[in-house]
Amino acid sequence: MTSIRGRLWRTLPLFAAAALVACAVAPLVGSTHLDLLKALDPSIPFARNTDAQILFVARLPRTLAAALVGSALATAGVVFQGLLRNPLATPFTLGVSAGASLGAMLAITFGWTLAFAGLSPVPLASFVGSLGAVGIVYALAQARHRGLSTSVLLLAGVTMNAFFSALILFVQYFANFAEGYRTIRWLMGDLDVSSYEPLLAALPLLLAAFVAFAWLPRQLNVLSLGSESAEARGIDVDRAQRLAFFSASLATGAAVSVAGPIGFIGIVVPHMVRLVVGADHRVVLPASAFFGAAFLVACDVVARTALAPIELPVGVVTAVTGGPFFLWLLVRRR
Amino acid sequence: MLTADDVHFGYDAAPVLAGVSVSVGRQGLVGVLGPNGSGKTTLLRLLAGRLRPRAGSVRLDGREVSGLSRAALARRMAVVPQETHLAFDYSVMEIVLMGRYPHLGPFELEGPRDLAIARDALAATRTAALEARPFNTLSGGEKQRVIIASALAQLDRRAENGGTRADWGDGLLLLDEPTASLDIGYQLDILALLRQLWTDRHVTILVSTHDLNLAAGLCRDLVLLKDGRVLASGPTAAVLTPAHIRALYGVEAEVRPHAAAGHLTVVPIGRVGDEGARP
Structure with a gap:
């Protein structure tokens, strides 16, 4: 039995290194060959340096987007799982991603320009959408006191996904043809961002979510014993649950506003991390943040190169790998 | 130590408890006995400060329980539920260390002293050999002993009192039907364990049960609860x-x-x- 301090020091640097390596290597891989020395050569003007353009305009923002989105979705998954005491809960399976998508779709399609407190409308609408979906999940969990059973959780998720998908289709009806193609790709989960703007727009929400996450792991650990036992150990369960739901919605909203509802990150990453580090949320949460980044960056490299020069939406890659993984978990859990 | 004085409570208009008084003295061993639905669990929640009575008061050493902070209350009182199910594979040691929650700051990690406290709690519940096992692989009786160890780790005051040995004398263990989902062998295990914690370790215990023989074999005093009222209370021999x-x-x-x-x-x-x- 090693102490928590020892485990943090032994594992987190490894996960951080994995994330860094993935982010450093991914921009160099792609259908077009990239000469790194040329790209970084300051003597060539940027306008004539195609290698620099590919690196800084096409690949780097995309890699950073993948890292941030992967990190956000993986940690949101950890928080939802801890909160609902159910390892199958994720932003995607709960329908929270779909709620966020609806919000973002509304903002994109109707070109909402109103900005609130300097934040751009798409991430905000996306956050409001995810918050709405989370509100429904929260109400369901409250009504059942002991958290959601797996069957209720899955049914609720299927229902919410169907419900929000119907509304999304309805909104799409109002979009013109070009917008329509763009939104369909986006709805598949697409990291084709090619500018830093959506990233910068989502960053404030994401940072707020990560700051809130810092308070959660210890409480999520004790909440695993059940809310009654957690309360008896001195936790304000209602407040902890509200903070967790709110911050996980923030992270999901921010991630979806950048890249659409990318599925299965929130389940594949936390489970793989738990296999390595155990159940303690103080290790699982930060490790999932790093590994989520590395995982989605890697998936995006596959999406860009597998059928090159065709670029797949990265959501297709995560679904193809994550779907069977989810079913395997479901079967294994009896 | 802990007294409920003429408490009334209901989740809605219907009263669940109507004028219940209970008292556990320091190093007392009190059983709350009653049929299902008599209000035992509600009474325990009131005593633990989870619910506030509509009328009457619950006091710990003379101070209103609702006026104490959650952490302060948790350092004095630990609750053992009937059953514990975990969604994740924590080890036994991790579960016991969760008892240290009210003793640590928001970003404080458990140190060597907390580990020593957890080991003493495991030894006292005869679960030291299970330390590294995943909690989910234990039997029902083993799980319950580990949960009691976690409660003891929660009550250990050596960190505050500057001692180096287990210090549970100030602590109150509230157990809500701790044997209801165990078979008879494990029931007797838990009974023997609680009795030993009370006699050798001077832990104050309040246990709710509907099991007459458990109450007879364990408790010094009994409170009989029926339909939200106290039917009788006093020494076990007089009440049973x-x-x-x-x-x-x-x-x-x-x-x-x-x-x-x-x-x-x-x-x-x-x-x-x-x-x-x-x-």
């Missing part, structure tokens, strides 16, 4: 009578000291009014 059992459960029973068991035993004979079952 055939008349009270009839009033409590509608069951005819014999109560007599058992030489081998060393305490009163209750033998249910039959339902009240069921003539064929009468001796």
Whole structure:
């Protein structure tokens, strides 16, 4: 039995290194060959340096987007799982991603320009959408006191996904043809961002979510014993649950506003991390943040190169790998 | 140590508890006995400060429980539920260390002292050998012993009092039907463990149960709860009578000291009014 301090020091640097390596290597891989020395050569003007353009305009923002989105979705998954005491809960399976998508779709399609407190409308609408979906999940969990059973959780998720998908289709009806193609790709989960703007727009929400996450792991650990036992150990369960739901919605909203509802990150990453580090949320949460980044960056490299020069939406890659993984978990859990 | 004085409570308009008074003195061992739905769990929640009474008061060492902070309350009182199910694979040691929650700051990690406290709690519940096992692989009785160890780690005050040995004397253990989902072997295990914690370790214990023989074998004092009111309370020998059992459960029973068991035993004979079952 090693102490928590020892485990943090032994594992987190490894996960951080994995994330860094993935982010450093991914921009160099792609259908077009990239000469790194040329790209970084300051003597060539940027306008004539195609290698620099590919690196800084096409690949780097995309890699950073993948890292941030992967990190956000993986940690949101950890928080939802801890909160609902159910390892199958994720932003995607709960329908929270779909709620966020609806919000973002509304903002994109109707070109909402109103900005609130300097934040751009798409991430905000996306956050409001995810918050709405989370509100429904929260109400369901409250009504059942002991958290959601797996069957209720899955049914609720299927229902919410169907419900929000119907509304999304309805909104799409109002979009013109070009917008329509763009939104369909986006709805598949697409990291084709090619500018830093959506990233910068989502960053404030994401940072707020990560700051809130810092308070959660210890409480999520004790909440695993059940809310009654957690309360008896001195936790304000209602407040902890509200903070967790709110911050996980923030992270999901921010991630979806950048890249659409990318599925299965929130389940594949936390489970793989738990296999390595155990159940303690103080290790699982930060490790999932790093590994989520590395995982989605890697998936995006596959999406860009597998059928090159065709670029797949990265959501297709995560679904193809994550779907069977989810079913395997479901079967294994009896 | 802990007293509830004339408490009234209801989740909605219907009262669940109507004027209940209970008192546990320092190093007391009190059982709350009553049929399902008599208000035992609600009473325990009120005593633990989870619910606030509509009228009446709950006091810990003379201070209103609702006026104490959650952490302060948790350092004095630990709750053991009937069953614990985990969604994730924590080790036994991790579960016991969760008892240290109210003693640590928001970003403080458990140190060597917390580990020593957890090991002492495991030793006291005879679960030291299970330390590294995943909690989910334990038997029901082992799980319950580990949860009691976690509660002891929660109550250990050596960090505050500057000692180096287990210090549970100030602590109150509230157990809500701790044996209800265990088979008879494990029931006796838990009974023996609680008795030992009380006699050797001076832990104050309040336990709710509907098991007459558990109450008879364990508790020094009993509070009989029926329909949200106290039917009788006092020393076990005085309270556990055939008349009270009839009033409590509608069951005819014999109560007599058992030489081998060393305490009163209750033998249910039959339902009240069921003539064929009468001796």
